[in-house]
Amino acid sequence: MGFKKVLITMFAALSLSQAAIANEVPAQFSTVGFNGPDSQDVNGFRFSLFHGQTESVQGFDMAALGLSEVDKLEGVSFNLLLGASKVNKEFSGASFSLFNWHLGQDTGFNMAIVNNTTQVKGVNFAIVNLSKSVAGANIGLINHTDRLSLMDFGVMNYAKTTKFQFGLFNVTENLQGLQIGLLNYAENGVVKILPLINFKHSF
Incomplete structure:
Protein backbone atom coordinates (compact mmCIF):
# COMPACT_ATOMS: atom_id res chain seq x y z
CA MET A 1 0.00 0.00 0.00
CA GLY A 2 2.87 2.35 0.87
CA PHE A 3 4.62 1.51 -2.42
CA LYS A 4 1.42 2.29 -4.36
CA LYS A 5 1.20 5.71 -2.71
CA VAL A 6 4.83 6.42 -3.61
CA LEU A 7 4.16 5.52 -7.26
CA ILE A 8 1.04 7.70 -7.39
CA THR A 9 2.99 10.63 -5.87
CA MET A 10 5.83 10.16 -8.39
CA PHE A 11 3.42 10.11 -11.36
CA ALA A 12 1.59 13.19 -10.05
CA ALA A 13 4.86 15.12 -9.66
CA LEU A 14 5.96 14.07 -13.16
CA SER A 15 2.66 15.19 -14.64
CA LEU A 16 2.91 18.58 -12.94
CA SER A 17 6.48 19.12 -14.13
CA GLN A 18 5.53 18.17 -17.70
CA ALA A 19 2.59 20.58 -17.56
CA ALA A 20 4.90 23.37 -16.39
CA ILE A 21 7.37 22.63 -19.20
CA ALA A 22 4.53 22.47 -21.72
CA ASN A 23 3.35 25.91 -20.61
CA GLU A 24 6.81 27.38 -21.36
CA VAL A 25 7.26 28.20 -25.05
CA PRO A 26 10.49 28.77 -27.04
CA ALA A 27 9.04 31.56 -29.21
CA GLN A 28 6.05 33.86 -29.07
CA PHE A 29 4.32 36.57 -31.09
CA SER A 30 2.50 39.05 -28.87
CA THR A 31 0.15 41.90 -29.73
CA VAL A 32 -2.87 43.64 -28.20
CA GLY A 33 -4.83 40.99 -26.28
CA PHE A 34 -3.11 38.07 -28.05
CA ASN A 35 -0.18 35.75 -27.38
CA GLY A 36 0.67 33.02 -29.84
CA PRO A 37 1.32 30.41 -28.54
CA ASP A 38 -0.87 31.21 -25.55
CA SER A 39 1.62 31.17 -22.68
CA GLN A 40 2.83 33.47 -19.92
CA ASP A 41 6.37 32.05 -19.93
CA VAL A 42 8.81 32.39 -22.83
CA ASN A 43 12.24 30.77 -22.85
CA GLY A 44 13.80 31.86 -26.13
CA PHE A 45 12.48 34.63 -28.39
CA ARG A 46 9.49 36.96 -28.10
CA PHE A 47 8.33 39.57 -30.61
CA SER A 48 5.76 42.23 -29.69
CA LEU A 49 3.83 44.48 -32.05
CA PHE A 50 1.93 47.53 -30.73
CA HIS A 51 1.46 46.16 -27.18
CA GLY A 52 2.52 42.70 -26.07
CA GLN A 53 2.16 41.48 -22.50
CA THR A 54 3.33 38.34 -20.76
CA GLU A 55 4.64 37.36 -17.33
CA SER A 56 8.21 36.25 -17.94
CA VAL A 57 10.81 36.10 -20.70
CA GLN A 58 14.19 34.40 -20.60
CA GLY A 59 16.19 35.09 -23.72
CA PHE A 60 15.60 37.78 -26.35
CA ASP A 61 12.68 40.20 -26.26
CA MET A 62 11.91 42.57 -29.15
CA ALA A 63 9.19 45.18 -29.66
CA ALA A 64 8.26 47.24 -32.72
CA LEU A 65 5.86 50.16 -33.01
CA GLY A 66 4.81 49.90 -29.39
CA LEU A 67 5.40 48.49 -25.94
CA SER A 68 6.75 45.18 -24.71
CA GLU A 69 5.45 44.55 -21.17
CA VAL A 70 6.66 41.76 -18.89
CA ASP A 71 6.79 41.13 -15.16
CA LYS A 72 10.21 39.49 -15.24
CA LEU A 73 12.86 39.62 -17.97
CA GLU A 74 16.22 37.87 -18.04
CA GLY A 75 18.32 38.42 -21.14
CA VAL A 76 18.34 41.05 -23.87
CA SER A 77 15.55 43.50 -24.66
CA PHE A 78 15.87 45.20 -28.06
CA ASN A 79 13.22 47.78 -28.83
CA LEU A 80 14.78 50.37 -31.13
CA LEU A 81 12.20 49.93 -33.91
CA LEU A 82 9.93 52.59 -32.37
CA GLY A 83 9.57 50.24 -29.42
CA ALA A 84 9.67 50.58 -25.64
CA SER A 85 10.27 48.25 -22.72
CA LYS A 86 8.17 48.00 -19.57
CA VAL A 87 9.29 45.62 -16.82
CA ASN A 88 7.00 45.52 -13.82
CA LYS A 89 9.03 43.53 -11.28
CA GLU A 90 12.53 42.31 -12.13
CA PHE A 91 15.03 42.80 -14.94
CA SER A 92 18.51 41.39 -15.45
CA GLY A 93 20.57 41.75 -18.62
CA ALA A 94 20.74 44.53 -21.21
CA SER A 95 17.90 46.68 -22.53
CA PHE A 96 18.15 48.81 -25.70
CA SER A 97 15.02 50.91 -26.29
CA LEU A 98 13.73 54.30 -27.21
CA PHE A 99 12.15 54.27 -23.74
CA ASN A 100 12.87 51.96 -20.80
CA TRP A 101 10.22 51.96 -18.08
CA HIS A 102 11.33 49.59 -15.34
CA LEU A 103 9.35 49.55 -12.08
CA GLY A 104 11.29 47.00 -10.02
CA GLN A 105 14.86 45.81 -9.55
CA ASP A 106 17.28 46.15 -12.47
CA THR A 107 20.63 44.40 -12.72
CA GLY A 108 22.69 45.18 -15.80
CA PHE A 109 22.67 47.83 -18.52
CA ASN A 110 19.91 50.15 -19.78
CA MET A 111 20.35 52.23 -22.94
CA ALA A 112 17.60 54.50 -24.29
CA ILE A 113 16.61 58.03 -25.16
CA VAL A 114 14.88 58.03 -21.75
CA ASN A 115 15.44 55.57 -18.90
CA ASN A 129 17.96 59.18 -16.82
CA LEU A 130 15.25 59.27 -14.14
CA SER A 131 15.63 56.85 -11.25
CA LYS A 132 14.89 56.20 -7.59
CA SER A 133 18.30 54.72 -6.73
CA VAL A 134 21.36 53.67 -8.71
CA ALA A 135 24.03 51.40 -7.27
CA GLY A 136 26.27 52.04 -10.25
CA ALA A 137 26.35 54.91 -12.74
CA ASN A 138 24.06 57.27 -14.61
CA ILE A 139 25.52 58.48 -17.91
CA GLY A 140 23.49 61.05 -19.84
CA LEU A 141 22.77 64.69 -20.56
CA ILE A 142 20.35 64.92 -17.62
CA ASN A 143 20.54 62.58 -14.64
CA HIS A 144 17.97 62.78 -11.82
CA THR A 145 17.98 60.36 -8.88
CA ASP A 146 15.47 60.63 -6.03
CA ARG A 147 17.61 58.82 -3.47
CA LEU A 148 21.16 57.46 -3.84
CA SER A 149 23.27 57.51 -6.99
CA LEU A 150 26.82 56.27 -6.66
CA MET A 151 28.13 58.05 -9.79
CA ASP A 152 26.68 60.57 -12.26
CA PHE A 153 28.24 61.72 -15.52
CA GLY A 154 26.27 64.35 -17.46
CA VAL A 155 25.56 67.96 -18.30
CA MET A 156 23.09 68.33 -15.40
CA ASN A 157 23.27 65.92 -12.46
CA TYR A 158 20.94 65.81 -9.45
CA ALA A 159 20.88 63.18 -6.72
CA LYS A 160 19.59 63.47 -3.17
CA THR A 161 22.67 61.51 -2.05
CA THR A 162 25.72 60.85 -4.18
CA LYS A 163 29.30 59.62 -4.01
CA PHE A 164 30.57 61.25 -7.21
CA GLN A 165 29.28 63.68 -9.83
CA PHE A 166 31.01 64.88 -12.98
CA GLY A 167 29.22 67.42 -15.18
CA LEU A 168 28.66 71.05 -16.02
CA PHE A 169 26.11 71.49 -13.21
CA ASN A 170 26.03 69.17 -10.20
CA VAL A 171 23.43 69.32 -7.41
CA THR A 172 23.01 67.17 -4.30
CA GLU A 173 21.61 67.44 -0.79
CA ASN A 174 24.00 64.90 0.70
CA LEU A 175 27.47 64.69 -0.82
CA GLN A 176 29.42 61.65 0.33
CA GLY A 177 32.42 62.21 -1.90
CA LEU A 178 33.32 64.58 -4.71
CA GLN A 179 31.74 66.87 -7.32
CA ILE A 180 33.65 68.06 -10.39
CA GLY A 181 32.01 70.57 -12.73
CA LEU A 182 31.53 74.13 -13.88
CA LEU A 183 29.21 74.74 -10.91
CA ASN A 184 28.71 72.44 -7.94
CA TYR A 185 26.03 72.71 -5.25
CA ALA A 186 26.03 70.50 -2.15
CA GLU A 187 24.01 71.16 0.99
CA ASN A 188 26.78 69.63 3.10
CA GLY A 189 29.71 70.68 0.94
CA VAL A 190 32.77 72.47 2.26
CA VAL A 191 30.99 75.47 0.69
CA ILE A 197 35.22 71.16 -7.42
CA ASN A 198 33.29 70.56 -4.22
CA PHE A 199 33.52 67.93 -1.51
CA LYS A 200 31.91 66.89 1.74
CA HIS A 201 32.51 69.26 4.62
CA SER A 202 34.15 66.50 6.68
CA PHE A 203 35.85 64.81 3.71
Whole structure:
Protein backbone atom coordinates (compact mmCIF):
# COMPACT_ATOMS: atom_id res chain seq x y z
CA MET A 1 0.00 0.00 0.00
CA GLY A 2 2.87 2.35 0.87
CA PHE A 3 4.62 1.51 -2.42
CA LYS A 4 1.42 2.29 -4.36
CA LYS A 5 1.20 5.71 -2.71
CA VAL A 6 4.83 6.42 -3.61
CA LEU A 7 4.16 5.52 -7.26
CA ILE A 8 1.04 7.70 -7.39
CA THR A 9 2.99 10.63 -5.87
CA MET A 10 5.83 10.16 -8.39
CA PHE A 11 3.42 10.11 -11.36
CA ALA A 12 1.59 13.19 -10.05
CA ALA A 13 4.86 15.12 -9.66
CA LEU A 14 5.96 14.07 -13.16
CA SER A 15 2.66 15.19 -14.64
CA LEU A 16 2.91 18.58 -12.94
CA SER A 17 6.48 19.12 -14.13
CA GLN A 18 5.53 18.17 -17.70
CA ALA A 19 2.59 20.58 -17.56
CA ALA A 20 4.90 23.37 -16.39
CA ILE A 21 7.37 22.63 -19.20
CA ALA A 22 4.53 22.47 -21.72
CA ASN A 23 3.35 25.91 -20.61
CA GLU A 24 6.81 27.38 -21.36
CA VAL A 25 7.26 28.20 -25.05
CA PRO A 26 10.49 28.77 -27.04
CA ALA A 27 9.04 31.56 -29.21
CA GLN A 28 6.05 33.86 -29.07
CA PHE A 29 4.32 36.57 -31.09
CA SER A 30 2.50 39.05 -28.87
CA THR A 31 0.15 41.90 -29.73
CA VAL A 32 -2.87 43.64 -28.20
CA GLY A 33 -4.83 40.99 -26.28
CA PHE A 34 -3.11 38.07 -28.05
CA ASN A 35 -0.18 35.75 -27.38
CA GLY A 36 0.67 33.02 -29.84
CA PRO A 37 1.32 30.41 -28.54
CA ASP A 38 -0.87 31.21 -25.55
CA SER A 39 1.62 31.17 -22.68
CA GLN A 40 2.83 33.47 -19.92
CA ASP A 41 6.37 32.05 -19.93
CA VAL A 42 8.81 32.39 -22.83
CA ASN A 43 12.24 30.77 -22.85
CA GLY A 44 13.80 31.86 -26.13
CA PHE A 45 12.48 34.63 -28.39
CA ARG A 46 9.49 36.96 -28.10
CA PHE A 47 8.33 39.57 -30.61
CA SER A 48 5.76 42.23 -29.69
CA LEU A 49 3.83 44.48 -32.05
CA PHE A 50 1.93 47.53 -30.73
CA HIS A 51 1.46 46.16 -27.18
CA GLY A 52 2.52 42.70 -26.07
CA GLN A 53 2.16 41.48 -22.50
CA THR A 54 3.33 38.34 -20.76
CA GLU A 55 4.64 37.36 -17.33
CA SER A 56 8.21 36.25 -17.94
CA VAL A 57 10.81 36.10 -20.70
CA GLN A 58 14.19 34.40 -20.60
CA GLY A 59 16.19 35.09 -23.72
CA PHE A 60 15.60 37.78 -26.35
CA ASP A 61 12.68 40.20 -26.26
CA MET A 62 11.91 42.57 -29.15
CA ALA A 63 9.19 45.18 -29.66
CA ALA A 64 8.26 47.24 -32.72
CA LEU A 65 5.86 50.16 -33.01
CA GLY A 66 4.81 49.90 -29.39
CA LEU A 67 5.40 48.49 -25.94
CA SER A 68 6.75 45.18 -24.71
CA GLU A 69 5.45 44.55 -21.17
CA VAL A 70 6.66 41.76 -18.89
CA ASP A 71 6.79 41.13 -15.16
CA LYS A 72 10.21 39.49 -15.24
CA LEU A 73 12.86 39.62 -17.97
CA GLU A 74 16.22 37.87 -18.04
CA GLY A 75 18.32 38.42 -21.14
CA VAL A 76 18.34 41.05 -23.87
CA SER A 77 15.55 43.50 -24.66
CA PHE A 78 15.87 45.20 -28.06
CA ASN A 79 13.22 47.78 -28.83
CA LEU A 80 14.78 50.37 -31.13
CA LEU A 81 12.20 49.93 -33.91
CA LEU A 82 9.93 52.59 -32.37
CA GLY A 83 9.57 50.24 -29.42
CA ALA A 84 9.67 50.58 -25.64
CA SER A 85 10.27 48.25 -22.72
CA LYS A 86 8.17 48.00 -19.57
CA VAL A 87 9.29 45.62 -16.82
CA ASN A 88 7.00 45.52 -13.82
CA LYS A 89 9.03 43.53 -11.28
CA GLU A 90 12.53 42.31 -12.13
CA PHE A 91 15.03 42.80 -14.94
CA SER A 92 18.51 41.39 -15.45
CA GLY A 93 20.57 41.75 -18.62
CA ALA A 94 20.74 44.53 -21.21
CA SER A 95 17.90 46.68 -22.53
CA PHE A 96 18.15 48.81 -25.70
CA SER A 97 15.02 50.91 -26.29
CA LEU A 98 13.73 54.30 -27.21
CA PHE A 99 12.15 54.27 -23.74
CA ASN A 100 12.87 51.96 -20.80
CA TRP A 101 10.22 51.96 -18.08
CA HIS A 102 11.33 49.59 -15.34
CA LEU A 103 9.35 49.55 -12.08
CA GLY A 104 11.29 47.00 -10.02
CA GLN A 105 14.86 45.81 -9.55
CA ASP A 106 17.28 46.15 -12.47
CA THR A 107 20.63 44.40 -12.72
CA GLY A 108 22.69 45.18 -15.80
CA PHE A 109 22.67 47.83 -18.52
CA ASN A 110 19.91 50.15 -19.78
CA MET A 111 20.35 52.23 -22.94
CA ALA A 112 17.60 54.50 -24.29
CA ILE A 113 16.61 58.03 -25.16
CA VAL A 114 14.88 58.03 -21.75
CA ASN A 115 15.44 55.57 -18.90
CA ASN A 116 12.78 55.69 -16.18
CA THR A 117 13.97 53.17 -13.61
CA THR A 118 13.41 52.36 -9.95
CA GLN A 119 16.31 50.42 -8.42
CA VAL A 120 19.37 49.83 -10.59
CA LYS A 121 22.49 47.80 -9.97
CA GLY A 122 24.51 48.63 -13.06
CA VAL A 123 24.50 51.42 -15.64
CA ASN A 124 21.85 53.72 -17.07
CA PHE A 125 22.91 55.32 -20.38
CA ALA A 126 20.48 57.79 -21.99
CA ILE A 127 19.81 61.38 -22.92
CA VAL A 128 17.63 61.54 -19.78
CA ASN A 129 17.96 59.18 -16.82
CA LEU A 130 15.25 59.27 -14.14
CA SER A 131 15.63 56.85 -11.25
CA LYS A 132 14.89 56.20 -7.59
CA SER A 133 18.30 54.72 -6.73
CA VAL A 134 21.36 53.67 -8.71
CA ALA A 135 24.03 51.40 -7.27
CA GLY A 136 26.27 52.04 -10.25
CA ALA A 137 26.35 54.91 -12.74
CA ASN A 138 24.06 57.27 -14.61
CA ILE A 139 25.52 58.48 -17.91
CA GLY A 140 23.49 61.05 -19.84
CA LEU A 141 22.77 64.69 -20.56
CA ILE A 142 20.35 64.92 -17.62
CA ASN A 143 20.54 62.58 -14.64
CA HIS A 144 17.97 62.78 -11.82
CA THR A 145 17.98 60.36 -8.88
CA ASP A 146 15.47 60.63 -6.03
CA ARG A 147 17.61 58.82 -3.47
CA LEU A 148 21.16 57.46 -3.84
CA SER A 149 23.27 57.51 -6.99
CA LEU A 150 26.82 56.27 -6.66
CA MET A 151 28.13 58.05 -9.79
CA ASP A 152 26.68 60.57 -12.26
CA PHE A 153 28.24 61.72 -15.52
CA GLY A 154 26.27 64.35 -17.46
CA VAL A 155 25.56 67.96 -18.30
CA MET A 156 23.09 68.33 -15.40
CA ASN A 157 23.27 65.92 -12.46
CA TYR A 158 20.94 65.81 -9.45
CA ALA A 159 20.88 63.18 -6.72
CA LYS A 160 19.59 63.47 -3.17
CA THR A 161 22.67 61.51 -2.05
CA THR A 162 25.72 60.85 -4.18
CA LYS A 163 29.30 59.62 -4.01
CA PHE A 164 30.57 61.25 -7.21
CA GLN A 165 29.28 63.68 -9.83
CA PHE A 166 31.01 64.88 -12.98
CA GLY A 167 29.22 67.42 -15.18
CA LEU A 168 28.66 71.05 -16.02
CA PHE A 169 26.11 71.49 -13.21
CA ASN A 170 26.03 69.17 -10.20
CA VAL A 171 23.43 69.32 -7.41
CA THR A 172 23.01 67.17 -4.30
CA GLU A 173 21.61 67.44 -0.79
CA ASN A 174 24.00 64.90 0.70
CA LEU A 175 27.47 64.69 -0.82
CA GLN A 176 29.42 61.65 0.33
CA GLY A 177 32.42 62.21 -1.90
CA LEU A 178 33.32 64.58 -4.71
CA GLN A 179 31.74 66.87 -7.32
CA ILE A 180 33.65 68.06 -10.39
CA GLY A 181 32.01 70.57 -12.73
CA LEU A 182 31.53 74.13 -13.88
CA LEU A 183 29.21 74.74 -10.91
CA ASN A 184 28.71 72.44 -7.94
CA TYR A 185 26.03 72.71 -5.25
CA ALA A 186 26.03 70.50 -2.15
CA GLU A 187 24.01 71.16 0.99
CA ASN A 188 26.78 69.63 3.10
CA GLY A 189 29.71 70.68 0.94
CA VAL A 190 32.77 72.47 2.26
CA VAL A 191 30.99 75.47 0.69
CA LYS A 192 27.45 75.06 -0.62
CA ILE A 193 28.25 76.43 -4.09
CA LEU A 194 31.67 76.11 -5.65
CA PRO A 195 33.04 76.20 -9.19
CA LEU A 196 35.20 73.37 -10.51
CA ILE A 197 35.22 71.16 -7.42
CA ASN A 198 33.29 70.56 -4.22
CA PHE A 199 33.52 67.93 -1.51
CA LYS A 200 31.91 66.89 1.74
CA HIS A 201 32.51 69.26 4.62
CA SER A 202 34.15 66.50 6.68
CA PHE A 203 35.85 64.81 3.71
